[in-house]
Amino acid sequence: MPGRRFFLAAASALAATATLAPTRASVATRARIVILGAGAAGLSMASRLAQRLDGATITLVDARKAHYYQPGFTLVAAGLKPAAYAVSRTADFVSPSVRLVEDRAVEIDPEARRVTTAGGQRLDYDFLILATGLSLDYAAIAGMDIARIGRDGLGSVYAGPEAAAATWRAMSAFADRGGTALFCRPSTEMKCAGAPLKYAFLTDDTLRRRGNRGKAELIYNAHNKVLFSVPIVAEKLRMLYRDRGITVNHEHELAAIDPGARTATFRTASGMVPIRYDFINVVPPMRAPEVVRNSPLRWQQGPFAADGWAEVDRATLRHRRYANVFAVGDVAGVPKGKTAASVKWQVPVAVDHLVADIEGRESTERYNGYTSCPMITRVGRAMLVEFDYDDNLVPSFPGVIAPLEELWVSWIMKEVGLKPTYLAMLRGLA
Numbered sequence: 001m002p003g004r005r006f007f008l009a010a011a012s013a014l015a016a017t018a019t020l021a022p023t024r025a026s027v028a029t030r031a032r033i034v035i036l037g038a039g040a041a042g043l044s045m046a047s048r049l050a051q052r053l054d055g056a057t058i059t060l061v062d063a064r065k066a067h068y069y070q071p072g073f074t075l076v077a078a079g080l081k082p083a084a085y086a087v088s089r090t091a092d093f094v095s096p097s098v099r100l101v102e103d104r105a106v107e108i109d110p111e112a113r114r115v116t117t118a119g120g121q122r123l124d125y126d127f128l129i130l131a132t133g134l135s136l137d138y139a140a141i142a143g144m145d146i147a148r149i150g151r152d153g154l155g156s157v158y159a160g161p162e163a164a165a166a167t168w169r170a171m172s173a174f175a176d177r178g179g180t181a182l183f184c185r186p187s188t189e190m191k192c193a194g195a196p197l198k199y200a201f202l203t204d205d206t207l208r209r210r211g212n213r214g215k216a217e218l219i220y221n222a223h224n225k226v227l228f229s230v231p232i233v234a235e236k237l238r239m240l241y242r243d244r245g246i247t248v249n250h251e252h253e254l255a256a257i258d259p260g261a262r263t264a265t266f267r268t269a270s271g272m273v274p275i276r277y278d279f280i281n282v283v284p285p286m287r288a289p290e291v292v293r294n295s296p297l298r299w300q301q302g303p304f305a306a307d308g309w310a311e312v313d314r315a316t317l318r319h320r321r322y323a324n325v326f327a328v329g330d331v332a333g334v335p336k337g338k339t340a341a342s343v344k345w346q347v348p349v350a351v352d353h354l355v356a357d358i359e360g361r362e363s364t365e366r367y368n369g370y371t372s373c374p375m376i377t378r379v380g381r382a383m384l385v386e387f388d389y390d391d392n393l394v395p396s397f398p399g400v401i402a403p404l405e406e407l408w409v410s411w412i413m414k415e416v417g418l419k420p421t422y423l424a425m426l427r428g429l430a
């Protein structure tokens with residue numbers, strides 16, 4: 001069994017890969033590249049393109065000045081970090097040769113190759129990158145009021161860093177008193193599908209630490225018949241939930257909430273089922289942001305059409321109908337990959353295909369669906385679950401970090417290793 005020092009070395013090695021900048025020579029071009037969204041994917045894309053191209057006009061569009069390190073929201077909502085831990089400034093990660101337009105894109109015309117912003121700017125492009133992330137559709141839950149998060153037992157880790165901190169206050173108050181806690185996930189595609197599951201584990205752990213587990217009932221309402229999309233992980237989670245005494249209901253989707261009465265109503269096969277709670281972590285339906293959903297770039301049919309995800313090839317991330325358009329990050333309509341860890345593997349692929357177009361060669365780079373979920377099972381323990389499109393487990397440290405074991409090193413990866421790697425990724429260095 002390797003010792004702690006080894007594990008720390010592994011974690012810092014992960015972070016150290018961050019310092020390896022791409023070494024390929026710059027390609028001269030006058031191409032105009034517009035990137036919509038300056039989150040994990042957009043910033044990383046802009047930084048890498050700035051490294052690979054010489055003379056390109058790279059325009060990054062995002063109205064939000066703050067950058068959110070969203071994997072940190074879970075740690076904030078566990079009371080382990082302040083809200084500020086997850087917040088930085090977008091401008092600090094923008095390469096000097098990239099132009100940042102602090103505005104929101106409202107229209108894309110892929111025939112005219114033009115984006116229009118809310119402020120009326122028209123941005124003509126040769127290449128367009130969709131990196132808008134996704135939108136949280138709280139309005140789809142009748143009665144939901146994000147202003148009440150933190151009060152009356154209402155939590156929602158997803159709503160932002162302050163909401164994550166407010167969720168911790170609500171969960172902590174619940175852990176002092178006990179009662180019924182509800183956890184759920186939407187039936188739409190979602191970012192970090194492990195996050196709602198982690199939060200049930202963290203609530204269980206907080207109750208145990210305070211000696212109050214016996215006073216509480218924890219219920220996880222899954223939208224379908226399984227807890228997780230990867231079968232072997234789903235089975236492991238089923239066993240862990242059973243051991244922790246977390247009740248699982250299947251085919252329950254949150255439809256409405258009455259925060260005053262502390263009642264959540266779930267859509268089930270046998271009709272609407274109201275459940276009273278003392279604490280709830282609301283996870284809303286997630287869809288492509290309007291600018292993509294309302295554009296011709298969305299999937300026209302198939303499983304990604306209803307919520308307007310971008311119609312890209314799952315291996316190259318290139319748009320299937322507009323070859324000069326790519327989508328990276330959460331907005332991409334591909335079967336897996338809505339994590340920051342996926343962004344790390346998607347961006348180099350999309351960048352290489354775009355640069356190859358400019359150079360007149362063909363790129364052989366492929367994205368295999370790599371998705372990573374550090375599944376926290378209690379404070380100080382996690383399972384580093386990594387998988388691909390075909391549900392194969394693809395561990396980064398085979399033989400060292402077992403993906404389905406609750407390990408301290410996997411916790412350290414999440415708590416210590418992930419953020420420096422993430423920030424380096426924004427700068428195109430990881």
Ligand SMILES: Cc1cc2nc3c(=O)[nH]c(=O)nc-3n(C[C@H](O)[C@H](O)[C@H](O)COP(=O)(O)OP(=O)(O)OC[C@H]3O[C@@H](n4cnc5c(N)ncnc54)[C@H](O)[C@@H]3O)c2cc1C
Binds near residue numbers: 158291330340373
């Ligand atoms: C609670 C939680 C826990 C998570 N845990 C993990 C984890 O442990 N590991 C992991 O790898 N991932 C985790 N994730 C997922 C990860 O944070 C996302 O997958 C990642 O941020 C996706 O990057 P993105 O660039 O696609 O989207 P984002 O980082 O969300 O960025 C999208 C950007 O686009 C901008 N935008 C939106 N619309 C427009 C528009 N019309 N015009 C211009 N700009 C626009 C937004 O303002 C935003 O800045 C977690 C997420 C959450 C919420």
